[in-house]
Amino acid sequence: MDIPQNGSIMIKLPMNGMTDKVAPIPPIPASNLRPGIYTNGDLYATKETCNFAGREDRSNTVSTTITAETDDSTVIAEGDLPDREKGLSWSATLMNFMKGMIGPGCLSLPLAFKQAGLWTAFGLVFAFGFLNNHCMLQLVHCSQHLSKRKGHSKLDYGGVAYEACAHSFKFLRPYKNLAKAIVNTAILGLQLGICSVFYVFMALHMKEIFDDETSFKVSATAWMFIILPPVILLNFLRSLRTIAIFSMIGNVLMIGAFIFILQHLLRADHVMGQLPWITNFDGVMTACGSILYSFEGQAMVLPLENKLKHPPSMVGPFGVLSVGMSLVSTVYAGSGFFGYITYGTDVKGSITLNLPQQAAFTAVKLMLTLVVYFGFVIQQYVIVDMIWPKIVRRMDRSETFSNNRLHLPLELLFRAFLVIIAMTVAIAVPNLEEIIPLVGVTAGMMLAFIFPALMDTMTFVPLYLNQKCADGTNGRRKAYLRLIKNGFLVLIGMFGLAAGLSSNIRNMIQRPISA
Template sequence: MSKTSLLGQDHSSPLSTHSRPRALLESGCPLAGEASELSPAQTLIHLLKCNVGTGLLGLPLAVKNAGLLVGPVSLLAIGILTVHCMVILLNCAQHLTQRLQKTFVNYGETTMYSLECCASPWLRTHSAWGRYAVSFLLIVTQLGFCSVYFMFMADNLQQIVEEAHVLSNTCQPRRALELTPLLGIHSYMLTILPFLIMLVFIRNLKLLSIFSVLANVTTLGSTALIFEYIVQGIPYPSNLPLMANWKTFLLFFGTTIFTFEGVGMVLPLKNQMKNPQKFSIVLYLGMSLVIALYICMGTLGYMKFGSDTQASITLNLPNCWLYLSVKVMYSVGIFFTYALQFHVPAEIIVPLAVSQVSESWALLVDLAVRTALVCLTCVSAILVPRLDLVISLVGSVSSSALALVIPPLLEIVTFYPEDMSYVTVAKDIVISTLGLLGCILGTYQAIYEWAQPISHAVANSTGVYV
């Protein structure tokens, strides 16, 4: 979303619809540079980067929550539905840009213009609320990502510090060992907090692009090492259930949708390409690779660790120097990615706050709002100290709406006046209904698990395993 979209300014202004260098940052997928056009290969790299994050490491637990058979099949089905909804959004945006003679529209503007052109007078009158709703969901999603990053970094930092004295050069499977925690997990979150506050004070996009490159390198290296370990000596999964409890499946749904959340970046990516007509090929190729990666990580990770599978697969890795480097590299990548994900809600919220004060106070208010937002993500991480529940909650609440609920409804609103087939209408209603049910039930289950006494819940901390 653009800076001006929530300030009541003309949404057809150049900043809101033609800000190409910022387009990927506004979608939650930062551009590695400020070139105005991308080749298909560059677009594919950005597509993969935008879909591979902390959610990937939580997929083994997600498969555990669904079952060894149901998990991979459901991952494939949700992945196909998500890609289909991305294509729907692209088609709606292309149709509206041609009808309204626009150069580019983002997700929120697509929603607003679609409602402006629909047959219902009430929806036309309230069309701006569609853009506000999408902006709100993007803010919730991105700040949710940042809260997950807080917990992920704190979990790994705690494990690195408290198990450093038992590190060895020989990488053996983890075994149970009682350790006396040096500091609580909240202390590690508060230790990270000032460094993240200083990081988000950086507003220069070129400097942020350097962090994006570092995040790409560390993420790729650590993911390769994780696969190198989990493919070795996988035990025969005869004792693993093919289907899990339906309640835990709801947590699986939220985690999976969180991981697949990429629908908000397809429009800016297409707009950045030299040949936008080739984007469909890039999208299908890239998302096929992503789905295959997700299924392999989730299935192989669960088969490797079974009932001991943790909220992040990095917490299952052996306690040796090689796999300590995996935790360090992935944590470094997530640290830098925090600023990139944070830029999205900051670009929406900060201008609103700055517009309320005089120019002499603008910088102070800017920094204060950024600090408050970082502290908000830290407090959220402290209040829900389970990585798996936060991932599931964010996925169920906002990611499912952006990925599965809204795009099919947009297709109906956009194309129904033009003799849309009843089969397509029925298909869209079914997809939106499934997404809405997953949103409601997944949110309920995540909150229910959160409310349980800690003794009845699976703690996210894994300090007793080395």
């Protein structure tokens, strides 16, 4: 539909039984034509009586789905986001996604099977995989819809929370800054926790390798300082294209290590008949935290989507998310299942801690250490992508740091500072086996289930409730179904948060006593 130069719009109205007459609509002020809303040239009816520049005409009923709506909170943005000139391919994005998802959490899944029971944990892995994929898709759909409607090229997780709240129901709009702050705080806590786990994993495995193969024997804390320079140097990488190359190397090493471990697990004696199918409530909830920690990838979804050359390829049945989560769920289920039936009740916090002390398995430990080393940069990239642009904006407003030549050295200093924080947390909290499920059921549960469901509700329910002019009943039906589905996801998240937190705290308190 074309908008004439004078701003008036011509649409067909049923007048006196005639449908072919054309009625002019008063011009819409240019201030009411918001950029980014009507980019595809279509205007969508969202109200039973159509408002034009704040005026209503109740004498005639609109017979088409074409109208203008000055309130952008009720406009449904159609079409796909345009391709980006510089972006990552589908395969490169999938590599980065897989590298970010598969890490130390995967290697600890046999312990989760022990905590929940064999078949209970097996089912939980695929259930959490399906639900996580659904919530990731919700997050991307919200981001793409809000980006199209507001004319933004990209939004991060906190930005989606802000925009969803700002254009939702009127009573929610004043809390947009609070919503963004809560989401960003949860992401920071989660990502710093993950980086700390990665750091401990690298230090402990380097200690094991050198203790077994050389005469160089130092403490795990000393190794944390030894590996600090190479970790900082790797995290000086600023381009996702370069990171994708290291991700590909890490994926190759991971595949090789997992094939070697899997063949060992398959050939070993199994004790499946002696293992419980389900344990107890506390065990199941603790296992949920460990499994959810392994699946936690919501924080890196939008940074990757924002770098994707063709944004629609992130979603869909063969999109990056669906394909990636299918592969990740299969790897997780196999890792946990065969690890548990091989080592039984003797299973430790990581598969590598149960492997025989032979040269071949030492090489596997080294490969996995490199995998985690290359994966560390992906996890830290999420934090940098979220915080550093805000720091740059503040520096640009400052006379002292407004010089662009200072931006690069200050960014590198900031990246090094993040690595030092991860090392400090790792030194201060050495028993991360108990903190992994704790992080999973707190920040992980909120980011995985609660926040995406709430954002989806705030973004799309108001649109469906206002879809009266086009399809009335169907719009309300979609809104109610979406409310029910998202309410269910929020309830799962709240229950998992409360029950998992209490179970983990009890386990942390009781373990020293039983020892």
